[in-house]
Amino acid sequence: MADLVSEDTRDKTYDDIPGLQPWMLQQLKYLKILRPTPIQYHCIPPAIEGRDIIGAAKTGSGKTLAFVIPILQKLSVDPYGIYALVLTPTRELAFQIADQFKGLGGPVSLKISVIVGGIDRLTQCKELSKSPHVVVATPGRLADILDSAPEFTLKRIKFLVLDEADRLMDGRFDDQIQTIWSSLPERRQTLLFSATITDRLQKMKDLASSEVFLWQTSAKNDQATVQQLDERYCLVSPVSKDATMVALLLEFSEKNPKGLIIVFTDTCKSTQILSMMLNNLGVQSVCIHSMLTQKERLAALARFKSSQVKILIATDLASRGLDIPLVQLIVNHKIPNSPSVYIHRVGRTARAGRSGQAVTFVTPHELKLLLAVEGKTKRKMSEVKVDEAMAQRIMKQVNVTKREQEIKLDETDFDERRNINKRKRLIMEGR
Ligand code: ADP
Numbered sequence: 001m002a003d004l005v006s007e008d009t010r011d012k013t014y015d016d017i018p019g020l021q022p023w024m025l026q027q028l029k030y031l032k033i034l035r036p037t038p039i040q041y042h043c044i045p046p047a048i049e050g051r052d053i054i055g056a057a058k059t060g061s062g063k064t065l066a067f068v069i070p071i072l073q074k075l076s077v078d079p080y081g082i083y084a085l086v087l088t089p090t091r092e093l094a095f096q097i098a099d100q101f102k103g104l105g106g107p108v109s110l111k112i113s114v115i116v117g118g119i120d121r122l123t124q125c126k127e128l129s130k131s132p133h134v135v136v137a138t139p140g141r142l143a144d145i146l147d148s149a150p151e152f153t154l155k156r157i158k159f160l161v162l163d164e165a166d167r168l169m170d171g172r173f174d175d176q177i178q179t180i181w182s183s184l185p186e187r188r189q190t191l192l193f194s195a196t197i198t199d200r201l202q203k204m205k206d207l208a209s210s211e212v213f214l215w216q217t218s219a220k221n222d223q224a225t226v227q228q229l230d231e232r233y234c235l236v237s238p239v240s241k242d243a244t245m246v247a248l249l250l251e252f253s254e255k256n257p258k259g260l261i262i263v264f265t266d267t268c269k270s271t272q273i274l275s276m277m278l279n280n281l282g283v284q285s286v287c288i289h290s291m292l293t294q295k296e297r298l299a300a301l302a303r304f305k306s307s308q309v310k311i312l313i314a315t316d317l318a319s320r321g322l323d324i325p326l327v328q329l330i331v332n333h334k335i336p337n338s339p340s341v342y343i344h345r346v347g348r349t350a351r352a353g354r355s356g357q358a359v360t361f362v363t364p365h366e367l368k369l370l371l372a373v374e375g376k377t378k379r380k381m382s383e384v385k386v387d388e389a390m391a392q393r394i395m396k397q398v399n400v401t402k403r404e405q406e407i408k409l410d411e412t413d414f415d416e417r418r419n420i421n422k423r424k425r426l427i428m429e430g431r
């Protein structure tokens with residue numbers, strides 16, 4: 001765990017952070033969270049003082065508690081609902097953040113609601129009418145409820161948190177954010193967190209009200225990915241890619257029987273097909289993407305988190321924020337177009353001082369993208385060694401199986417589901 005804490009906070013404990021109350025210190029000790037990470041050490045005091053915060057620190061560096069601790073601490077002094085609103089880009093992340101609040105908030109009888117799409121809206125409205133202390137929400141569902149339930153108000157909140165702030169501000173949530181913004185009080189504290197925040201910093205600074213406290217990981221360590229992460233690439237031809245990946249997965253699983261693996265690819269359909277292909281090859285996997293129902297998404301994640309299935313195939317739905325300590329390997333089946341997406345994906349491993357590995361497949365056509373990633377992370381990757389003979393041996397079987405699964409999927413209502421989802425979205429947007 002030592003690497004989690006950089007030089008300047010290594011000898012610190014939570015007792016060294018001014019303003020933390022005894023119940024909080026006791027609760028942290030009880031949870032065996034003993035030493036603040038740098039972002040926690042530096043951001044908790046100004047947050048308790050009442051300042052707005054922009055906190056940028058690498059993946060897995062404890063950003064969640066950097067806002068959970070000050071909110072719970074202030075809430076315990078003046079408890080009412082709704083006291084804090086936390087926005088985050090994905091539903092799964094909303095549940096995970098709520099869990100962190102619950103873990104720490106027991107002694108103050110914390111009431112918390114998760115407001116996300118894909119789950120019964122009526123139940124959520126009922127929960128909100130009971131004024132929970134903290135609401136963790138994805139923008140879509142919250143904006144939807146604000147639009148249609150005028151009796152529900154956020155006018156008294158003290159804290160607004162944007163977790164994965166740059167993703168929330170990247171344009172895709174603009175309409176919903178606008179709706180939410182217009183229902184918030186002028187006087188409030190705004191806390192913004194992300195691992196990749198610099199590009200949008202200015203816009204976010206403008207949004208925050210009082211003088212902003214900005215905290216970033218020190219400049220002398222300007223690599224964007226964490227030290228304990230072993231980053232590799234694998235140059236393949238398109239026709240041998242899947243077989244090479246299967247060989248890699250088998251080899252890794254054999255060497256690391258407890259390790260969990262996340263494979264990222266680009267579309268819902270490829271995610272679904274890769275997962276079906278692996279299952280048909282006898283390699284158990286689950287998948288998560290936006291065309292599954294919320295129930296299916298949560299079920300897949302639960303099976304993965306509990307190690308019942310060791311491989312998760314995912315779209316970028318899972319690239320942000322998810323904290324699953326046993327994940328030891330990230331595979332980029334498709335290299336992302338944007339280096340910051342890469343940083344978030346590989347940040348699902350090597351968290352909280354642990355080690356981890358990332359392997360990115362590239363075809364000759366995609367070498368430019370690899371260079372772009374290396375330019376951003378300021379790290380050169382070396383090539384990974386895969387059992388080529390095995391890849392060659394299984395190539396035909398892998399490719400045939402994949403083709404069969406593609407045909408199978410075409411025969412189902414998969415594309416139909418997509419069209420329905422698309423129509424729903426257009427209707428929601430009033431188009
Ligand atoms: P980030 O949001 O920066 O990616 P998280 O807040 O998800 O990181 O934290 C990553 C992991 O580290 C979580 O499992 C969390 O419980 C753990 N963690 C957070 N703070 C500490 C700490 N001070 N000491 C040990 N583990 C911690």
Ligand code: MG
Nearest residue numbers: 063064163321
């Ligand atoms: Mg986080």
